[in-house]
Amino acid sequence: MAGPASRRHAIVIGAGLAGSSAAERLAARGWTIELIDHADGPGQGASGNLAGVLRPLPSLDDNRLARLTRAGFEHARRHFDALTAAAQPLRWGQTGVLHLARDETHATTQQRVVAARHPANDELRFVERDQARELAAWPVATGGWWFPGGGWVDPASLCRANLAHHAAAIRPHYRCQVARIDRQAGLWRACNAAGEVIAEAPVLILANATAARNFPVAAHLPLRAARGQVSHLPGEAGSAPQIVVCRLGYVTPAIDGVRCAGATFGIDDGEPAPRESDHLENLAKLDFILPGYASKLRALDLAGRVGFRPLSPDRLPMIGAVADAAAIDANAPSRPLAEMPRLPGLYVINGFGARGIVWSALAGELLACLITEAPLPLTDDLVHAVDPGRFLLRGRNKRVRDRASPPVGG
Known part of the structure; x- marks a missing residue:
C-alpha cells in the first residue's frame, strides 16, 4: 500500500524483536512509526534475555524450516554488520x-x-x-x-539498535496498554482502557506476542x-x-x-x-x-x-496481512491464499518461538516489502509458508473433511 507521504504512517504494537524489526525496516523507507508497548522501554518481554543464539538449522531434505533459518541467518548477519557500521548499540559476538x-x-x-x-x-x-x-x-x-x-546476540540491545537506527522516524509510546483496536475512516486506532486514542494510522502491525489474540480481529491466530x-x-x-x-x-x-x-x-x-x-x-x-x-x-x-x-502450531513465524476471518465461509470450497479476504491495513509479525534472533531481521524486511509492494526477499513458497492466513485454510479444510466423513467406528 505504498502511496503519498501522508499514507506512509504505521502503528506497531510491541517493541520486542518483531516490532522493532518491522519499525526499523519501514522507517528506513521513509515511514513514520507509532511504536506502542506496555513496558517502559524496548525488549523487555521475550526479547529481554541476556543472550540468544544465532545459527541456522540445516536438514537433510532442506525443508521450509531449514531454508527459512538459513535465509534468516544470512540476512541477520548483514543487518548486524550494518547496525555495527552505523555505531548502533548492538551487542553480539x-x-x-x-x-x-x-x-x-x-x-x-x-x-x-x-x-x-x-x-x-x-x-x-x-x-x-x-x-x-x-x-x-x-x-x-x-x-x-x-x-x-x-x-x-543480546536481543534487547538489538531492539534498541533497531529503533535508534532511524530514531527520528519512530515515536515511542511506552507504558501504554492497548485495550482495543478499531478502524474508522481508513485509519486504524489503538485505544487504551479509557477509550482514549493512543495513536492512529492507515497501517497497524501486531507484534505483541500472544496478546495479539486479545483483539477480536486477530482472535483466530493460533498463537x-x-x-x-x-x-x-x-x-x-x-x-x-x-x-x-x-x-x-x-x-x-x-x-x-x-x-x-x-x-x-x-x-x-x-x-x-x-x-x-x-x-x-x-x-x-x-x-x-x-x-x-x-x-x-x-x-x-x-x-x-x-x-x-x-x-505457532507449525513452529514457523506469522508474517503478513491478517485475514478477515468473519468474511470466510467455512462451507465454501477452499481457495488459494492469494484470494483470501484480508483486513485492509492490518498486519502481523509474530510467532517466532525460540528463533527470534535468527528470524527477526528477515521478518521485518519481508513485512515491509509486503506493505509497500516491493520485491520480496523470499521465494513464493516460503512467503506462503509464513502467511498468517494459512491457519484459516487448514482449519476450514479440516472442518469440511469432518463434516464429509462419518465418525470413527460409525
Whole structure:
C-alpha cells in the first residue's frame, strides 16, 4: 500500500524483536512509526534475555524450516554488520556456534547434510570429536556442526539498535496498554482502557506476542505461549567455552561475568518466576553438552530469567496481512491464499518461538516489502509458508473433511 507521504504512517504494537524489526525496516523507507508497548522501554518481554543464539538449522531434505533459518541467518548477519557500521548499540559476538551431535546416528545425519549441501567452509562444516574438543576447550563427547559465522546476540540491545537506527522516524509510546483496536475512516486506532486514542494510522502491525489474540480481529491466530527459563551461571572472562555450544540445549560464553544456559520449553505454563526444578533441568542439559561442567553448580544458587515466547502450531513465524476471518465461509470450497479476504491495513509479525534472533531481521524486511509492494526477499513458497492466513485454510479444510466423513467406528 505504498502511496503519498501522508499514507506512509504505521502503528506497531510491541517493541520486542518483531516490532522493532518491522519499525526499523519501514522507517528506513521513509515511514513514520507509532511504536506502542506496555513496558517502559524496548525488549523487555521475550526479547529481554541476556543472550540468544544465532545459527541456522540445516536438514537433510532442506525443508521450509531449514531454508527459512538459513535465509534468516544470512540476512541477520548483514543487518548486524550494518547496525555495527552505523555505531548502533548492538551487542553480539561472532564467536561461532558448535552444534554437537546427540549421538552417533545424529552425527552421521549431520555429515550427510554437509555432504549434500556443499556449504562453504566459513558457513558450515562438520568437525570430528577431537576438533570439537579444541573449539569448545572442553572434552565434549561427540563431533558436530560448526557454524563459524554464528554466535550470541543480546536481543534487547538489538531492539534498541533497531529503533535508534532511524530514531527520528519512530515515536515511542511506552507504558501504554492497548485495550482495543478499531478502524474508522481508513485509519486504524489503538485505544487504551479509557477509550482514549493512543495513536492512529492507515497501517497497524501486531507484534505483541500472544496478546495479539486479545483483539477480536486477530482472535483466530493460533498463537500460544512457550515458557522458557534460562539459567545464569557465573563465568570469568576467557574461561571455557568461549564459543556457543549446543546439544539439546545451549551454553554461551561468559558475557559480563554471566554465562547463559538453557532453556526449558513449557507450553501454556504461566509461572513468571524462575523455578529450581527448571534450573535442575538446565544443569542436566549443560552436563549433556559439556560433561562434568555442572558438577560444582547447585540449582538453588542460580539466578535466571523467564520469558514467554509466542509460538505457532507449525513452529514457523506469522508474517503478513491478517485475514478477515468473519468474511470466510467455512462451507465454501477452499481457495488459494492469494484470494483470501484480508483486513485492509492490518498486519502481523509474530510467532517466532525460540528463533527470534535468527528470524527477526528477515521478518521485518519481508513485512515491509509486503506493505509497500516491493520485491520480496523470499521465494513464493516460503512467503506462503509464513502467511498468517494459512491457519484459516487448514482449519476450514479440516472442518469440511469432518463434516464429509462419518465418525470413527460409525
